[in-house]
Amino acid sequence: MRTNPQPTPAPLDAATPAWQGRATARALMGEDPALRTAYRLCRRTTRTHDPAIHAIIQLMPAVLRPACWALWATASVLDDLADQPDVEPAQRAARVEAWTKALKHDLAVGTSTDPIRYALVDAARRWRLDLSSLEGAMARTRDDAHGLRFADWAALRAWSNEEIVPWVEQVRQMFEQAGAPMTLRLDRHADYEDFVAGAQLTDLLTDLSTDLDQGRLLVPLEALEPFPGAEADLAQRRWSPAVAALIAELTAQARRRVTRPAMTRGMHPGVATVLDTAAELMRLQLDAIDAAGPALLKRPPRPSVAARARVLVPARLRSILAWSLTSLTVPDPRPSVVDVNGPGLADDGTGLRPPPPHREGARPPRIAADRMPSHVAIIMDGNGRWAEQRGLPRREGHRVGTAAAHEMVFGALEIGLRHLTLYAFSNENWKRDTEEVTAIFDGVRRELDEGPLRDLDVRQRWSGRPDRLPEELVHAIRREEHRTRNRTGLTLTICLDYGGREEITRTAAALAQAARAGEIDPHLIGPDDFARHLPHPDMPDVDLLWRTGNEQRTSNFLPWHAAYAELYFTPDYWPDTDRRDLWQAITEYGRRQRRHGAAPAPLLPPNTTGRLPDAQPDARH
Template identity: 65%
Template sequence: MVGDDPALQAAYLLCRARTKQQDPAEYALIQLVPAVLRPACWALWTAANALDDLADDRTAESEERAARVGEWISALDHELATGTSTDPIRLALVDTAWRWRLDISQLHNAMTLVQHDAHGRQFTDWSSWRAWGRGNLLPWFDQVRDLFDRAGVAVTLRLDRQDVYEQFLDGVRLTDILTDLSADLAQGDLLLPGQSLDQFPGSADDLEQRRWSPSTAGLITDLTGLARRWVTQPALTRGMHPGLATVLDTMADLLRAQLDAVSAAGPTLFHAPPRPSFVTTARLLAPARARAALAWSLTEVTVPPPRRPRHDTVLTQRPRAQRPAFRSPPPHPSGERPPQIPVDQMPTHVAVIMDGNGRWAQQRGLPRHEGHRTGRSAAYEMVYGALEIGLRHLTLYAFSTENWKRDDEEIGTILALLHQELREYPLEDLDVRVRWHGRPDRLPQDVIDLMRMRESSTRDRSGLTLTTCINYGGRDEITRTATALARRVRSGQLDPDLISETDVAQHLPQPDMPDVDLLWRTGNEQRISNFLPWHTAYAELYFTADYWPETDRRHLWQAISEYTRRQRRHGAPLTAVVSHEPQQP
């Protein structure tokens, strides 16, 4: 579905032709997804390949190749703002971003890596190799995941299976390198880690000379076996939509067939890319097409909405003043504006325990879960109020590890509301970076996946950082931190006698979260309830009697105003604080 614009139709047809010609296996996989999603997949794949082609063009010097990649990225940045392009591949990518409301700013780092690749790459160990490969692949795969989510089909990948997901992509990258070994060697590139080459003495020299030897034969056998293990990940598609599972399972089958071809190539591996036979490929694809067609026929897939400008979609990190404006928060119905707080008196981080939802509902003869439903409006109000007053960090305590003790209906309603909020995402047009803090254990897979997707799509925003604590416990956080420190001590990387507060802070699950300046709790209770114990060590505590559904942004402003009247001493005598701090108005 690309509309009636002839230039746009031609752009997508070019992407389709490029995909089919340059990577028939990728094209076959895209044919397994619903037809409405295929043009976007062609555009994403072709754009990634076009950048690789610019970086690999050996008719130009490395500096010129890097400059061309940089120009391509800069042009895309400008075109995303205007919604059009004179380059057909970028035109298809821009249209995909606008049409599906994709935030492709997360591709910036991956594209920059390609620009660096123009100067050549060498890897000493598997760790640096993985960082490079994942930096290249993960953002593009995440775009496809976001695309499916926009179409109403969440790609369920549990956070506790993140290592499975990443290892699968390691297998994709290694298979690709082994397949293209002849082309890379011809260009003087050897994209294998020295750690692996060292296990087979002489293999590096033999590869550079394209000489088949016992060392190179042993190396190829070892690497194909490793790639085969990485792409064979049964847990990857467990619990996933059957259509998506078919695509990924077929992808794994095709990768294994490709590795069989690499193993069988012998010395010819140095002269031409090996490919599976037509019969082998057809044997894998025929049943996959039937399974995918059946799965998608039973699924309602959302068609792309009308094109709307994506003013927040940029690739480069511009100075804040030069970035396109986000939507301003809606004004408070009363017309009241936030107080003017001097910058040096503003808290950096406010954390809120949103208490009293259930009691608010019970006072009105309603089920407890109706209080949580009503409390959503108060949460939005706090975000609006934080943006208006200029707060940098707001953390909301939504669901604790202890909340699993509550009634099943109440828990189910809370999780259903979370899922609805994450899918509808009414904060999308605001300058808000979204983060989740907590454990994946016991949370529904679709909620986890949506949280991860929202984190990824907003990670480059620089306004308010909104952290939602879901399935979070403070003691659990400290226990996990102690476990991480113990692992480093056991590995010899850390001296237990020299562990400092800085070491502890760096091993927290959210090491970049600033200390809490103000902890506010509603609901007429005066305790912190296992909430951010490390970060609230020096927080000002503020308790109010209002139940959470009764609050709005003005209560946040009152809390911040109260904070400005507190003396922040951090253990210093009052006279010292008075002499060094500006006087309160």
């Protein structure tokens, strides 16, 4: 349980001049001399290991820089441990593993004797970062100590998503907390993917000589195939026509991918400056690769100081102006009391906290066990209409609706519900405006990254199609599924890009495939066989299906599971509901008779009110 609540961060004055922003950054490094020294070491490590990254961090708001130095210094240390020359791969992997375990311990106790870990612990606590998403990246770094080889571009992209993207996601979270969100639009998702792939390819070409020194070649086999002899020539450090043609092709491909002018349109000007400058620096790096020729196989090429200055000087001026006109949020001072369950690496399922109490002190009614539903499914309808009634953008309705979803989870935990399924986005909702769709998905991702459900006894699952969702959202969903898989309280299933008919169609296709493979006799297929091929075979039938928003239809929601569900419709829009409405719905469910085709039970005596003897009056109505 958290031992100290997080106070509300204080805003940084929108008119703060650049020098005062630097003073704020210095203040964030703390009064502790050891902590200030740790952050300065992180800055030097970042500048030495990757000057381009250091230059990009200097374009960020001053309040973000110390934490960014700590993140990149951590990644650099782990890379160095995994790539140590003259050390056996098993020993390199063991050193990465030991460093990672030490970080987990340091995060738990709130301090460290290692300066870089000390800075990262402080940054994680100030910005309330959940570093569990980095666990996979650190594990990949450990495994990389045994050597890397990619069969195709897809394998390289998957490695990049696991090894590199999680570190960038931490920075994205800090931008959001600071009040300058790095909003990614769904209609430009392909641009973001291409940009990340281009950045990875630029790094691969830059580090080609270093990788060859260590006996590894990270260029995918798929890229080598059109250039016969190039792989052998690279192994021998021969600048042959095949190698020259390969490098020219890869450099051109990287240049196309990092040149995405539409990618930053509509973003905050400070964020856009950071990303646009990163793209310009990568193009400079690709120019240096083109100009290096045979020297590329001997040492990493670097752009000239003058060329970098032509990009960075105007970018620095643009960034100073952009951030001086932006009201930013400064993180609170580092907690003085150790929070043993604060942000960390892997959550092992211990130290979970109870849900927060209702703001008015409402408590759940007492429901007899035989009248308690096992599974409640909710169609959260009316977010957009709620906002329109108030003259607000529809996305505001979804934002406020998120708080109502929190309330339902809190109320479900308090009353002892085992399964709660929420309909967040149907496969027909793609017809909506792109801005609204983007807002919905951004809200889901923020919830997964930093929402208040992270420390509750909630197992999170997701149902729907993964192929049309943003890749980073799918990664975040799967990360939370893995992280919470052993929790035993409430199972929360979020239906995202979900359609009931589509689910049944895909399940039928899986059954047909099983029958074709001889795994099942098609003449003996029954309901249990069908249920075993559903996306979540262990999901129980829905006992109560509740829809808000004054609509009375089920809208293609869980048709298989809800075949015998009790239906419950209410007029309030979703943002106007809270946990008391869930308790009211469950109380109403307890009053109903569920026969499933059997004869009705005897009627109650005339003097019976119909209220369950062990149910308290409704806490709200």
